[in-house]
Amino acid sequence: MQKLGESSFTQIKEQEKISTSRADTAYVQCIANQLVAEVPASYGQSRWEVVVFDSPQVNAFALPGGKVGVYSGLLKVAKNQDQVAAVVGHEIAHVLARHSNERVSRTQLTNMGLSAADLALGQSGLRQPAMAALGLGVQVGYLLPYGREQEAEADRLGLEMMARAGFNPEQSIDLWRNMSAAASGRQPPELLSTHPSHGTRIQELNAAMPSASALYQQARTQGKTPTCRR
Template sequence: MRAILLALIVGSLVACTQSPTGRSQVLLFSENDMQRLGEQSFAQIKEQENISNDRELNRYVQCITDSLVAELSGTSQWEVVLFNSDQANAFALPGGKVGVYTGLLKIADTQDQLAAVIGHEIAHVLARHSNERVSRTQLTNIGLSAADAALGQSGVRQPAMAALGLGVQVGYLLPYGREQEAEADRLGLQLMAQAGFDPQQAVTLWRDMAAAEAGNQPPELLSTHPSHGTRIQGLSALVPDANNLYMQARAQGRRPACGR
């Protein structure tokens, strides 16, 4: 079994790929594998979380997501669900799934700021960060089971969900690595700018997130990401190039008007 597993991994390593920014990645699972895991995980979250029935807020979040997704080639409409929760958080999963917690709307109080968060989460999916996470988990657990069987066995279901970014308590999001976060910042900023959202508002959002730390516990979105100072500095450096994309998008008529 160990020899077979090693052979599978060697074959996967030969087929290792690059992220959208050119960073090397080792991905052991197919897009179909990840889509299936994302769909299963999202279904479980919807069963355990309180889904908002507020039509206006749902329309608002869907409108922003649709505007972002419209800039992606070869993709259809993503499923977007708004959860009633004080969490200032959001996530995206393979298979075109987006979850937003109502607590986030209290901080990201403009369409551009919310687009910054959703764009960042979509970027994690586009860059196949979940596949990287699951692949690393399976490499770590090399002696437990064949990697290609991991997604179908109930005994490793919860570890697979944790690797995808979902903790033991469904809906609690685990942090990505620094490289992945920086990559999602860069790609997400580009995506929101191309869709006609103001990239400068991403910096404003994170400053507001930092200010929200005044309480006993920082917002969940902030607690699972790099320090706000590091993120603000990185985003600020990326804004000039993203602003060029934003101006081009506006000139071409891409002016989202999702409102609230």
């Protein structure tokens, strides 16, 4: 899965325009650094590569192998460091929960079997199914969204991660409200397309908020006060 994530990330960097804004890159890197510091050592991934792509897409993703991509369009909808942390934390949570593994297992890389993944990855015919299995449907032109249970788990784990890092978890609610407002235009944000928004999402976040707020207060007591500014 790490090889698959690294290969897919390399391909995306070749296809997408990487942002030249040092301010945006430093801002997103600062937020990501605080979040990945909370990734359990048992996961075995100490270094994460973070890239900001110059695109109006309101989107972000994370891949096995310690890869995080954020589109600059997201920074127009996520109004502060806490809201960006809510998105990035959610995406990292998908990786930590091994949701990509579940996708690949389910699709079996177009029925060729997971054991053939390393060999098949080099064949152009399988690159798109593999990337779709990793949740990168927008980049390859078709969609294979996460399931509802996976989304709910990523919401919960991401909420806890941002709280442990000292980001205000209540801002996750405002973030999804911003997403809904952005969706009222002609075209909804890509993040809502690849991560289906359900009417119960905010309700579930609110239900998880008491425990997340406790983690947040504990983090602040420990001196975790992120000051990432754009």
